[in-house]
Amino acid sequence: MLQIELISEAEFQRVRNAKIDKYSRLALLSDMCTANTLATVKRAGSGHLGSSFSSLDIVTYLYHYEMNVAELGVDHPDRDIYFSSKGHDAPGHYAVLHSLGLLAEERFELLRRLNGTHGHPDVSIPGMEANTGSLGMGISKAKGMALAKQMSGAKGRVMVMTGDGELQEGQIWESLQTAAYQKVNNLIAIVDFNKIQTDKYVKEIIDLGDLAKKFDAFGWHVEICDGHDFAALEAAFARLKQVVDKPKVLIADTIKGKGVSFMEGPQSVKDGNGLYRWHSGAPDNESFEAGYAEIVQRINARLEQLNLAPLNKRVMATQERNKVTLKATAEKVVTAYGEALLKIGGERQDIVVLDADLSADCGLRPFEKTYPDRFIENGIAEQDMVSTAGGLALHGFLPIVNSFGVFLASRANEQIYCNATEKTKIIYVCHYAGLIPAGPGKSHQSLRDISLFGALPNCTIIEPCNALETEQALRWCVEQAEHNCMMRLVISPSPRTIDLPDNYQLSFGRGAVINDGTDAILFAYGPVMMNEALTAAEILKEQGVTLKVVNLPWLNEIDLGWFAETCANSKFLFALDNHSGYGGLGDLLLNALMSSPELSSRLLTKFAIDELPACGNPEEALAFHKVDGRSLAGRIADVIGKG
């Protein structure tokens, strides 16, 4: 068994109270937080190490020396405020809050779990000042807090950390402009300038040029320092205190993955043949153990040097060493999408693929490598990406635009609409659709994307359930569709491979029966919810209820003849959305039912996710929203009177 250890708060107290010099203390505290960050991410099975580590010296310095929050408490109106705009460095932030006793240990342990801490910040967690995780909003939100302090007369500074890749987002520059003009002088931005974004150097995605010059041109006071040198940080914040006539930015020169040698910036990129491996995801067992040992060794060496007793740790969790995970074996529709894109992209020279720094996650690497001239890496600038696609489409190309659904459908919504009014054809691929994985939390879970595309009069929305249907769906979008398409794809491994009928051929507006039954019909789509639907059918079968399960990948188009035929002998209809109940498959079927008096007498029950999405592991999140197979079976039985 693999043992995962935690450094308890008592140990942090010991170091805080030890008679040692300030910088040694900070180095110790930061390393201890680094160890705890690594441990909680390993336990969670996912999380962001690289930029938790690059920012940890700064966050440690802020909370332990610069800010008054430990003294005043996390709710005091005069407290200094700190939060991270990038948000994926939350594991490191939690570790610092825990190190001060501001975040209870039992909650801190449970990263990315229901009732634990979220993958990205959430204000329900003590000490977390804002919800972030979608990039670029932080300075604006901090500006609102700083203005609130000005208006209410509350003391304290507002400090917000941004990434460097994050500066590709346009909202950053909006907020810099307004904050300077509005004289939000109690605001400090800190750039964690670690020079690597998701898995490549910032300068290889969209180079930022001379950052100091940019901030200066936008009217901000600029300081620069080594973000891992506590004396330099102290001096920089002292200088910032002297500047009272404008908002201020500290560009902190940092190293991504700092503190674990093989995760650190340049060397690690070299080891990865140009790709950085440690931005997100838990390390494998060997890397975890090597990294953890390295940090602990450094801590103990320092403790010894300072004549302090070695570190006390306790076992927080154990994990089976050779567990075969779904991730390693299961089908992934996003992989199938990447392969189909490569194939169809080879057949059609008019296809241009656009990406916003999620190439690997979106399955684009095969296309990117094979057709670099038709691949546009646009950085974390979704609005610009979508309007660029609009220009390409007006000039004869077929753009395929990729990002996570929660970002693409939402952040670039008006740009998508503007393109649609030009009546060109663009394919938008909303990755990471739906509730799962639920660990990253609500900034990443996409439960509104159908509704955000739904009112476009010229866009077909489709979500495939397996690899075969994914290729057919992409081919349909490229070859058959006469206008825009939105394809939504789940990002996680399929919990089971959905078996479509022999010789399955995707047919416009029509679905396919995956499990036969006579007592009721459940319509669903996509690998995650099709799995739950089939599980529900299995459970109901044991109770003597047979449930027809229909895979319907079309989310805003329906063949009414097919639908009437499918429903012919069923009184009870159910729709299962991996989406809000507003505007999803359920509403499509409601409209279809109302289209004819015969159909309208049938009862349709919608199952959907009508709350803000829960954070947790898949089982927890599905159960929380009562859309796991077992809950569904119970809810169906209740409706048809066999509960």
Added chain:
Amino acid sequence: MLQIELISEAEFQRVRNAKIDKYSRLALLSDMCTANTLATVKRAGSGHLGSSFSSLDIVTYLYHYEMNVAELGVDHPDRDIYFSSKGHDAPGHYAVLHSLGLLAEERFELLRRLNGTHGHPDVSIPGMEANTGSLGMGISKAKGMALAKQMSGAKGRVMVMTGDGELQEGQIWESLQTAAYQKVNNLIAIVDFNKIQTDKYVKEIIDLGDLAKKFDAFGWHVEICDGHDFAALEAAFARLKQVVDKPKVLIADTIKGKGVSFMEGPQSVKDGNGLYRWHSGAPDNESFEAGYAEIVQRINARLEQLNLAPLNKRVMATQERNKVTLKATAEKVVTAYGEALLKIGGERQDIVVLDADLSADCGLRPFEKTYPDRFIENGIAEQDMVSTAGGLALHGFLPIVNSFGVFLASRANEQIYCNATEKTKIIYVCHYAGLIPAGPGKSHQSLRDISLFGALPNCTIIEPCNALETEQALRWCVEQAEHNCMMRLVISPSPRTIDLPDNYQLSFGRGAVINDGTDAILFAYGPVMMNEALTAAEILKEQGVTLKVVNLPWLNEIDLGWFAETCANSKFLFALDNHSGYGGLGDLLLNALMSSPELSSRLLTKFAIDELPACGNPEEALAFHKVDGRSLAGRIADVIGKG
């Protein structure tokens, strides 16, 4: 009668072929286009003069001397491309296209009319290269076109005009960053630096600081010149041609309203006591005649000086001089909103009002003037505005966030979602909701805003139908609502004042019967559609059909008991949305019907706007979408079998 004259294309040909010097010719052509712009805007009754005029010398120069489009035609792949990102200067652009014979005169005459030209650019109009009008997208779209030229090997430059206020939009800075890094060197941006945005100086909204320094910091080559000096423009474009290693920007120093003395920049702002009057809207008769006479006099003086015959014009249209317009007399819900905001804002010190440079249009001026400390002018930066509101809400304030619905709901959608996940309370007011006025076109008409808010689990959506209900709705949002609210308001004068029952009191999820009837029920909301609904009832009454018309201001909440009672004796139900049929009132009622087996047997027919919104006057647009009273009466009669 007021006569509105037009200078026909033949006159432009005469000047183009005259043996005169280049700069005199350009001055003549530009003045003639200025006259025609003024004429078409006056005829349309609305349109944007100020920035059509500030950019006209540049656009005239580009099309008549710099670009190859007159020679190659508007569809040639090697053509130079020009379009305006701000888009509201379209009337001037049309005038230049007309001056070259690229836009047919009969279409050019019909600004903002069905089958004429749109209030903002539309690619269906010959010579218009992109749809714009929502700000900040243009450089991105131009970048897409420039990349398309690079990929396809097509020649020609891509030139895009931006406003200066428009540079407050974050997408601009995204696009500057990516274009520089991606080496989009066949791209030229032109800033129409006229220093005035909607009605105030840019420096009084959100100052842009040193623009050249900003562009330079973003890696662009910068040229600066007088945008009204043709020799300077010629020299600047010659210099731009020499720069081949980076994208280029020309900051053109211009005067808003150029060409009509009393509409020109600084003096005009002084005359307006700090406010610029000529950004949008047609001038009154006296101003029109004085302005037109001034331009024609200048043209004729120049023609005489050049020994050319005086200008030929023809009467394009006549208008009744003393026509009383709806605008002058009708109730406006936005005015009622402004008054209610002043009143309720005075009662509640926690209310902060945020604006994105639409203060007058959104009825905010009374609050802005009375409570300047609780009014945040955020410039044209909707995303930043919404996240700033998020920060304020986290610190105890109640932000009321204003913009046009098409911008607010769409551009800042992800920011709205992020705020919602923090479970604070914010009131979003989506102004200019729905189809009318239809003159500005699809960039301004908001038919998707309900759908863009609808999947938020903690936001109530409401649209009031008259002044009384507007105040009650705002009060409900401020005092009663436990979470976020979205209030949508039409911006045009109410075509009739909707009479609510005596002692009307807004009641959660409930509507009110405005016209009684027994043959069918029509549910509607807001002054525009309530008027059409009542008109339909009046027409049907003549045919012996009595239609119950219900005003239901709640767009995503319904009291099922009230609804069942209201529908008790009616088989035929109709819902009328001033919105797409996706996710509006119709879908709310569908879901309500499906909630009980008794109700589900009723037939509901949805009336909505399921196409891209038409541009035209209100009658044209309503009829085009078949949601005018007459069409509705016919459609209802058809369904109930009395057609």
